[in-house]
Amino acid sequence: xxxxxxxxxxxxxxxxxxxxxxxxxxxxxxxxxxxxxxxxxxxxxxxxxxxxxxxxxxxxxxxxxxxxxxxxxxxxxxxxxxxxxxxxxxxxxxxxxxxxxxxxxxxxxxxxxxxxxxxxxxxxxxxxxxxxxxxxxxxxxxxxxxxxxxxxxxxxxxxxxxxxxxxxxxxxxxxxxxxxxxxxxxxxxxxxxxxxxxxxxxxxxxxxxxxxxxxxxxxxxxxxxxxxxxxxxxxxxxxxxxxxxxxxxxxxxxxxxxxxxxxxxxxxxxxxxxxxxxxxxxxxxxxxxxxxxxxxxxxxxxxxxxxxxxxxxxxxxxxxxxxxxxxxxxxxxxxxxxxxxxxxxxxxxxxxxxxxxxxxxxxxxxxxxxxxxxxxxxxxxxxxxxxxxxxxxxxxxxxxxxxxxxxxxxxxxxxxxxxxxxxxxxxxxxxxxxxxxxxxxxxxxxxxxxxxxxxxxxxxxxxxxxxxxxxxxxxxxxxxxxxxxxxxxxxxxxxxxxxxxxxxxxxxxxxxxxxxxxxxxxxxxxxxxxxxxxxxxxxxxxxxxxxxxxxxxxxxxxxxxxxxxxxxxxxxxx
Numbered sequence: 154x155x156x157x158x159x160x161x162x163x164x165x166x167x168x169x170x171x172x173x174x175x176x177x178x179x180x181x182x183x184x185x186x187x188x189x190x191x192x193x194x195x196x197x198x199x200x201x202x203x204x205x206x207x208x209x210x211x212x213x214x215x216x217x218x219x220x221x222x223x224x225x226x227x228x229x230x231x232x233x234x235x236x237x238x239x240x241x242x243x244x245x246x247x248x249x250x251x252x253x254x255x256x257x258x259x260x261x262x263x264x265x266x267x268x269x270x271x272x273x274x275x276x277x278x279x280x281x282x283x284x285x286x287x288x289x290x291x292x293x294x295x296x297x298x299x300x301x302x303x304x305x306x307x308x309x310x311x312x313x314x315x316x317x318x319x320x321x322x323x324x325x326x327x328x329x330x331x332x333x334x335x336x337x338x339x340x341x342x343x344x345x346x347x348x349x350x351x352x353x354x355x356x357x358x359x360x361x362x363x364x365x366x367x368x369x370x371x372x373x374x375x376x377x378x379x380x381x382x383x384x385x386x387x388x389x390x391x392x393x394x395x396x397x398x399x400x401x402x403x404x405x406x407x408x409x410x411x412x413x414x415x416x417x418x419x420x421x422x423x424x425x426x427x428x429x430x431x432x433x434x435x436x437x438x439x440x441x442x443x444x445x446x447x448x449x450x451x452x453x454x455x456x457x458x459x460x461x462x463x464x465x466x467x468x469x470x471x472x473x474x475x476x477x478x479x480x481x482x483x484x485x486x487x488x489x490x491x492x493x494x495x496x497x498x499x500x501x502x503x504x505x506x507x508x509x510x511x512x513x514x515x516x517x518x519x520x521x522x523x524x525x526x527x528x529x530x531x532x533x534x535x536x537x538x539x540x541x542x543x544x545x546x547x548x549x550x551x552x553x554x555x556x557x558x559x560x561x562x563x564x565x566x567x568x569x570x571x572x573x574x575x576x577x578x579x580x581x582x583x584x585x586x587x588x589x590x591x592x593x594x595x596x597x598x599x600x601x602x603x604x605x606x607x608x609x610x611x612x613x614x615x616x617x618x619x620x621x622x623x624x625x626x627x628x629x630x631x632x633x634x635x636x637x638x639x640x641x642x643x644x645x646x647x648x649x650x651x652x653x654x655x656x657x658x659x660x661x662x663x664x665x666x667x668x669x670x671x672x673x674x675x676x677x678x679x680x681x682x683x684x685x686x687x688x689x690x691x692x693x694x695x696x697x698x699x700x701x702x703x704x705x706x707x708x709x710x711x712x713x714x715x716x717x718x719x720x721x722x723x724x725x726x727x
Contacts, residue, residue: 225268
């Protein structure tokens with residue numbers, strides 16, 4: 154049988170070598186690693202072969218880089234993707250190519266770099282009539298900016314749209330001329346005396362600041378639109394830029410947080426939200442006040458109006474954390490639960506990720522992540538306002554705001570939240586995990602010079618002392634960010650940690666223990682004296698001498714020392 158088996162293997166090998174001459178036992182399954190960005194101007198990236206392939210005659214790479222289009226001056230005759238495209242040169246009297254690339258057309262003026270007809274600013278390009286018939290010559294149509302229409306060309310230059318509302322409100326036209334101010338595509342009146350501002354991104358951990366392209370483009374317009382027009386998304390965007398600067402406030406620096414505070418103070422006449430004095434109408438809630446010293450009151454004055462239990466009909470072991478999430482432009486994204494690793498950068502199974510929110514479970518998660526993965530997965534920051542969901546005694550749903558202790562926050566250039574005294578803390582609300590946007594200089598499409606990552610997140614659950622009902626004070630999120638100077642993302646990495654811990658004030662418990670020990674100790678001494686007196690009476694001794702008392706007292710003391718070992722404070726007091 155063994156001989157037949159060996160012969161069979163040899164026969165199969167010989168057959169493969171004869172019938173499949175391209176097959177070799179030394180065959181490797183390796184291929185060159187190529188990416189779309191590596192393909193030349195006249196090449197495209199073949200998504201099947203995963204390599205760069207040359208385009209056909211009179212063709213170049215398309216905008217996505219995965220197919221080919223005709224070069225300027227040539228129209229498409231057929232296009233089946235890749236190089237399977239046929240191009241034909243346009244006649245001399247129709248050198249332009251329609252936007253879709255399928256037809257040649259005569260242009261009223263010059264051509265763009267792509268070979269399409271060029272129209273001046275404020276005009277739209279018309280290539281077909283209303284029923285789709287191709288015109289022999291394209292038309293550049295001027296959008297009507299008069300008061301009855303107030304239209305301008307859209308970004309694509311193919312349709313007239315209504316002017317942006319701030320232009321109309323400010324100048325009753327589509328122009329934003331002096332003395333009005335044009336910022337971020339919005340027009341503002343110069344009569345509001347809006348303060349000057351700087352577009353600085355702070356990186357306190359690295360001890361540096363520089364002009365952020367994102368702040369330079371959008372800080373002024375977001376702040377002005379928030380203050381002048383009470384625009385909701387602009388107010389959220391302004392708040393986000395303050396959070397990107399670590400909620401740091403300096404009364405002498407007119408940056409994002411100074412502007413947010415300026416708007417907050419100058420809208421004092423507006424009502425508060427949900428009767429919370431730190432939450433102004435139209436604005437995001439970023440701070441627990443602007444003065445130090447409120448943290449102890451926020452963290453340990455009022456327990457949550459719910460309790461957690463491990464047994465009985467009222468069993469409640471799941472802490473239901475939810476977050477309102479916003480994009481960097483201030484748009485509300487959704488309500489979402491924190492389960493599934495929303496705030497946990499380290500990958501893991503869903504069961505392990507969700508275990509962090511089981512009441513009574515201490516949790517620790519650590520990992521190391523490459524910077525290249527961070528840049529790929531977090532191109533723009535997402536912002537979270539975290540709450541703890543609970544039901545009241547009538548089973549009505551409520552949420553409790555979870556305060557944040559940002560260790561990177563500076564108040565007038567001092568890292569107040571790194572102090573051990575909670576009376577000096579300045580609590581905040583909004584957080585993000587990764588900011589790879591504010592660290593971009595000159596070009597938002599370029600690789601960031603610096604990125605900021607939440608490398609340490611700790612959720613602290615403070616138990617209410619002297620209660621058996623599972624009551625807790627408001628949880629606290631402690632977060633520390635690391636500033637990473639980007640050199641080589643593929644070789645750089647960062648260590649991440651996420652933890653959940655439980656705390657309780659032991660002071661009252663120690664007092665109660667001391668009282669109990671004192672009472673029990675007195676009873677024990679009295680009991681020993683009674684027993685000793687009875688023993689002396691039985692042996693006929695008329696009195697209890699000092700030596701016997703000392704021995705009994707020492708015996709009682711040693712017994713209590715074994716049962717209730719003294720803590721460090723008690724030992725020091727002894």
